[in-house]
Amino acid sequence: MFAKYSTLLLGALFFFHCGKKLPVSMITATSMDSGLPFEILDGKKWRPEEGAKFVKLHFYPDETFLLSKIEVESCNGDFSDPITAYINFDEYSQELSTGSTAAVTFDAPKSTRSVTFNFHRNANLCVQKVNFYDDKGSKMKWKGPKVVEASVTASETAKPNLSYDVMNLFDSRYEYAWASDKKGPGVVLDFDFKETQKIKSIKIWNGYQRSDRHCQTNGRLKVATLTGDNGFEEKIEVGDIMGPQTIQFSKTFEGKKLKLKVDSIYTGKDYKGLVISEIRFSDGDDWILPNPMEQVKKIAKNNFFQFSAANIDNVLNWSYVGGEYTGNAPISTNTNLEQPAQQSAEAATEGTTGEEPSPETGLISSNWTLRLRSDGSLFFEGNTTEADGDSQINKSFFALGNYEVKEAKPDGLKLRIFGLVRKMTQKEYNEDYYGGDCNGCGRDCNNSQDSENGEKIFQEQILLRKSGNKLYIKNENPGKVFQFSTLELVQE
Numbered sequence: 001m002f003a004k005y006s007t008l009l010l011g012a013l014f015f016f017h018c019g020k021k022l023p024v025s026m027i028t029a030t031s032m033d034s035g036l037p038f039e040i041l042d043g044k045k046w047r048p049e050e051g052a053k054f055v056k057l058h059f060y061p062d063e064t065f066l067l068s069k070i071e072v073e074s075c076n077g078d079f080s081d082p083i084t085a086y087i088n089f090d091e092y093s094q095e096l097s098t099g100s101t102a103a104v105t106f107d108a109p110k111s112t113r114s115v116t117f118n119f120h121r122n123a124n125l126c127v128q129k130v131n132f133y134d135d136k137g138s139k140m141k142w143k144g145p146k147v148v149e150a151s152v153t154a155s156e157t158a159k160p161n162l163s164y165d166v167m168n169l170f171d172s173r174y175e176y177a178w179a180s181d182k183k184g185p186g187v188v189l190d191f192d193f194k195e196t197q198k199i200k201s202i203k204i205w206n207g208y209q210r211s212d213r214h215c216q217t218n219g220r221l222k223v224a225t226l227t228g229d230n231g232f233e234e235k236i237e238v239g240d241i242m243g244p245q246t247i248q249f250s251k252t253f254e255g256k257k258l259k260l261k262v263d264s265i266y267t268g269k270d271y272k273g274l275v276i277s278e279i280r281f282s283d284g285d286d287w288i289l290p291n292p293m294e295q296v297k298k299i300a301k302n303n304f305f306q307f308s309a310a311n312i313d314n315v316l317n318w319s320y321v322g323g324e325y326t327g328n329a330p331i332s333t334n335t336n337l338e339q340p341a342q343q344s345a346e347a348a349t350e351g352t353t354g355e356e357p358s359p360e361t362g363l364i365s366s367n368w369t370l371r372l373r374s375d376g377s378l379f380f381e382g383n384t385t386e387a388d389g390d391s392q393i394n395k396s397f398f399a400l401g402n403y404e405v406k407e408a409k410p411d412g413l414k415l416r417i418f419g420l421v422r423k424m425t426q427k428e429y430n431e432d433y434y435g436g437d438c439n440g441c442g443r444d445c446n447n448s449q450d451s452e453n454g455e456k457i458f459q460e461q462i463l464l465r466k467s468g469n470k471l472y473i474k475n476e477n478p479g480k481v482f483q484f485s486t487l488e489l490v491q492e
Contacts, residue, residue: 025145041143067132158180203280227259309409310464379400460475
């Protein structure tokens with residue numbers, strides 16, 4: 001008999017009694033060093049990697065609540081740059097005041113299901129505490145998961161393994177997930193807990209929950225059988241929905257070894273395998289979270305190593321801005337940015353992003369922002385203006401996604417970038433253009449009612465080379481996804 005599953009209704013308001021703690025099973029950040037950001041809930045100091053800028057910290061409470069005020073306390077002096085808080089991804093945003101405690105009070109309480117902080121240019125962060133206040137002005141209490149040590153393995157993992165490793169099931173990031181290679185039924189996940197656990201239910205974020213499009217493109221779990229110590233066996237049915245769902249067991253599992261075998265899947269539109277974004281277990285009182293910190297650090301270490309091998313330093317966890325490079329970037333056999341023989345040496349050093357149209361392309365302006373983070377995520381935004389007879393065509397691009405290092409050589413780096421992109425074209429310049437670096441996952445971000453301006457899945461290759469303090473980016477397929485050929489960027 002299938003265990004009955006129940007879906008959390010994220011839209012429903014949560015009313016709690018005085019003293020009751022609000023559960024939160026997902027908190028993550030784009031850079032981690034001291035530990036998982038759940039430590040903030042326990043009053044511990046939390047730090048991202050040293051020198052990291054434009055760090056984002058995401059809170060995903062289990063239930064919706066009313067929010068009237070936020071405080072973020074520093075344990076490293078005053079915040080030097082304002083912090084932006086995004087409520088429900090990008091439904092609402094507001095800057096916090098600066099100082100050692102950054103704060104913001106809302107004119108009216110906000111119905112809140114997620115809060116994201118972008119720390120912008122603040123470097124060497126140390127966060128002592130994050131306080132949320134309810135609609136009565138009372139400081140809210142939080143209850144994080146019980147983080148436990150466990151070894152988790154999968155019988156099959158899609159390539160690249162680092163991007164789809166099974167420990168991604170516990171990192172609180174929608175943009176990282178576990179994926180099988182080509183199989184669905186028969187794939188097995190083995191959980192080996194260091195200490196004996198009591199488990200009464202499982203919470204699953206089914207499919208690739210980066211977006212609806214990603215979810216439908218890949219397979220999702222439908223039916224699975226769990227077996228474990230002391231003869232435990234339970235068959236579960238998982239709904240084909242976005243968001244988390246909690247599935248109660250008919251009896252309690254108690255032991256160290258638990259196995260999940262896939263019986264059937266909801267077939268994806270394009271890929272044969274299946275994807276699961278996140279998993280939590282519950283003992284009836286606390287969520288149980290296998291510690292993913294080793295995998296998080298492994299990803300960051302690998303990315304830093306590959307960028308360093310390509311002589312591209314001080315790029316990860318920074319923000320770079322600039323525009324189309326109309327001259328010729330320094331010679332690089334890896335990035336294929338050679339200067340033409342007919343160009344003089346002087347001309348080759350005088351690239352320009354001026355305001356006069358290029359006679360070949362009609363390009364009037366080109367402004368881009370690239371943020372590559374050590375956790376493998378990226379934000380990429382661009383605005384271009386081209387001459388079109390007597391009028392102008394304005395194009396805007398922004399993408400949230402990930403990158404994979406395809407090749408790292410001393411003279412350059414080849415990246416595969418993939419995720420969600422939104423492209424907009426307007427005949428007139430849009431002063432209200434809104435940037436998209438709001439939440440880091442794109443799941444609810446920048447929704448559009450215009451079918452031509454909606455989000456689309458993309459995959460592209462770019463070539464990077466660093467010369468001095470400048471970063472050059474060559475587009476292998478100009479115009480296919482992003483409207484640029486070669487960019488020259490500097491630190492923001």
